[in-house]
Amino acid sequence: MAAKFIGRTSLLASGLMLALGLHAPLFAQVSQDFQMRVEYAVTYTPFEPNGHIDLTPPYTLCGNNQMALRFRYTWRNSFQEYVYTEPVTTLWPYMYMQGVNPNPLQVPASPGGSPVVKMVDVGLISGQVNTSGNRQVVFRGRTSGFFGNPVLYANATALIETQIPPPPTGYREIEDRTVDMPTQPWFGWSASLSDSYRLDVGQCSIQDPNTTDCGTASLPSVVLDPACGTAPLCWTGNENEHQLTDTLASDKRYMYRVYGLNQCGLSTQADELPSFRTAQACFISGASIPDGGVLNVDAATLGLNPGSLVPNLRVTVHADHADVSDLRISLTKTSPVVAGPLLLMDRPTATNCVAGTRIQAAFADNGTPISGGCNPLEPAINGRVAPQQALASFAPLQGEGTWRLTIEDTETDGKAGTLREWCLSADVALRDDLAQAPIFPTASITRLRRAERARGGGRDGGARTARCFRGSTPCRCRLSLPVRPWPCRCPALPWRRAASVRSRFHRP
Numbered sequence: 001m002a003a004k005f006i007g008r009t010s011l012l013a014s015g016l017m018l019a020l021g022l023h024a025p026l027f028a029q030v031s032q033d034f035q036m037r038v039e040y041a042v043t044y045t046p047f048e049p050n051g052h053i054d055l056t057p058p059y060t061l062c063g064n065n066q067m068a069l070r071f072r073y074t075w076r077n078s079f080q081e082y083v084y085t086e087p088v089t090t091l092w093p094y095m096y097m098q099g100v101n102p103n104p105l106q107v108p109a110s111p112g113g114s115p116v117v118k119m120v121d122v123g124l125i126s127g128q129v130n131t132s133g134n135r136q137v138v139f140r141g142r143t144s145g146f147f148g149n150p151v152l153y154a155n156a157t158a159l160i161e162t163q164i165p166p167p168p169t170g171y172r173e174i175e176d177r178t179v180d181m182p183t184q185p186w187f188g189w190s191a192s193l194s195d196s197y198r199l200d201v202g203q204c205s206i207q208d209p210n211t212t213d214c215g216t217a218s219l220p221s222v223v224l225d226p227a228c229g230t231a232p233l234c235w236t237g238n239e240n241e242h243q244l245t246d247t248l249a250s251d252k253r254y255m256y257r258v259y260g261l262n263q264c265g266l267s268t269q270a271d272e273l274p275s276f277r278t279a280q281a282c283f284i285s286g287a288s289i290p291d292g293g294v295l296n297v298d299a300a301t302l303g304l305n306p307g308s309l310v311p312n313l314r315v316t317v318h319a320d321h322a323d324v325s326d327l328r329i330s331l332t333k334t335s336p337v338v339a340g341p342l343l344l345m346d347r348p349t350a351t352n353c354v355a356g357t358r359i360q361a362a363f364a365d366n367g368t369p370i371s372g373g374c375n376p377l378e379p380a381i382n383g384r385v386a387p388q389q390a391l392a393s394f395a396p397l398q399g400e401g402t403w404r405l406t407i408e409d410t411e412t413d414g415k416a417g418t419l420r421e422w423c424l425s426a427d428v429a430l431r432d433d434l435a436q437a438p439i440f441p442t443a444s445i446t447r448l449r450r451a452e453r454a455r456g457g458g459r460d461g462g463a464r465t466a467r468c469f470r471g472s473t474p475c476r477c478r479l480s481l482p483v484r485p486w487p488c489r490c491p492a493l494p495w496r497r498a499a500s501v502r503s504r505f506h507r508p
């Protein structure tokens with residue numbers, strides 16, 4: 001009778017405690033002490049088919065894979081029992097119970113109140129999941145009452161992350177069949193369900209510049225080993241972007257591939273991988289574009305046909321900058337003849353340009369005007385971009401000689417950047433003349449402003465303004481060729497926006 005009475009109270013108490021989510025029985029008598037907890041999980045993944053002991057929740061259950069939860073029971077009762085292990089939350093559709101061992105578990109009477117510790121393994125297998133996420137599941141141990149003892153309960157909670165392999169990589173940058181890319185390009189792709197990535201770049205089997213076909217590329221096969229090992233042009237990391245530190249060959253077509261990885265596998269790949277072609281004469285810079293300042297870099301080229309002209313000149317600019325709308329970019333031929341500067345880009349303010357980061361683009365006369373807007377994602381400006389002034393102006397010039405790229409950060413707003421690389425390409429092949437490729441990061445804009453004031457020069461008198469005068473008649477100052485400045489005189493006005501390129505040109 002006494003036993004029956006104890007049984008009813010303990011059942012009530014443990015039921016109450018179950019409702020409260022407490023381990024039962026916390027405040028029962030020592031003779032009813034029964035607890036369980038998750039000791040660890042054994043997870044089976046494509047990378048660890050023999051299982052991996054995971055001590056830290058959430059425990060990963062991969063699609064079409066298994067896991068085992070090991071429960072530790074502590075029994076301090078003065079009677080023996082059978083304990084059944086069962087879920088008290090719904091496992092379906094994310095996972096199913098596969099088995100419990102041992103079930104039931106026999107626990108002997110605790111000798112003199114010292115604990116009896118036993119382990120039980122519960123096997124789970126994933127359901128047909130196509131999503132991933134954390135799920136909290138509760139298991140309980142339930143005594144049988146077979147020996148006339150009260151039915152006792154103990155609870156344990158496991159946090160399980162169901163996961164599926166990453167979806168196919170969404171290639172964003174570099175877009176397939178882009179030409180005139182820098183030789184240390186920046187790559188960006190979509191991030192989805194991946195913990196890390198592996199990028200491989202390989203030269204295409206078809207190198208004919210007259211076709212955009214790549215053929216095949218000798219990319220290393222990646223089965224389940226995400227490490228690069230000795231693979232060339234390979235990178236692994238956690239970011240869904242990468243700036244290549246190896247230098248690709250100029251004027252070559254390359255294919256690339258990105259695998260997304262998580263514990264549950266590799267992303268699958270589209271049949272056709274993206275490819276791109278590098279520009280002809282490239283100059284790796286790394287020079288900083290000072291905030292509110294000017295960067296000039298000079299570089300020399302050789303034409304493969306010496307003395308030949310530069311039809312369809314293209315200028316590749318790869319600049320890592322925190323706000324592309326600060327920038328004004330121009331190109332000048334500085335020797336053997338002087339021509340320019342020719343304005344490539346002038347502080348674009350179209351959609352997404354303000355605060356847009358990174359330029360990785362080739363300025364070409366058949367490009368798309370920036371006035372159509374920048375990209376919402378990095379790089380803000382990419383692909384083939386129409387220059388502000390036609391590069392066809394340079395067509396009568398020789399490809400050989402020294403060229404100067406000028407990047408002016410017109411806003412002192414704390415946003416600066418780096419010119420990573422720039423390149424020249426034309427329908428007649430050019431190559432960089434490494435023997436004569438001096439780089440001259442130059443004067444800050446402050447010095448240019450001072451020089452301008454000393455001359456009595458003024459602020460912005462650019463091609464689209466009428467602040468300049470020929471006598472008393474407003475006139476348009478232009479930056480395009482011919483080389484010599486137009487005879488315009490600009491009034492001295494307070495500086496607001498720096499305009500060194502223009503103002504130097506507007507010298508009376």
Ligand SMILES: [Ca+2]
Nearest residue numbers: 326411413415
């Ligand atoms: Ca700035």
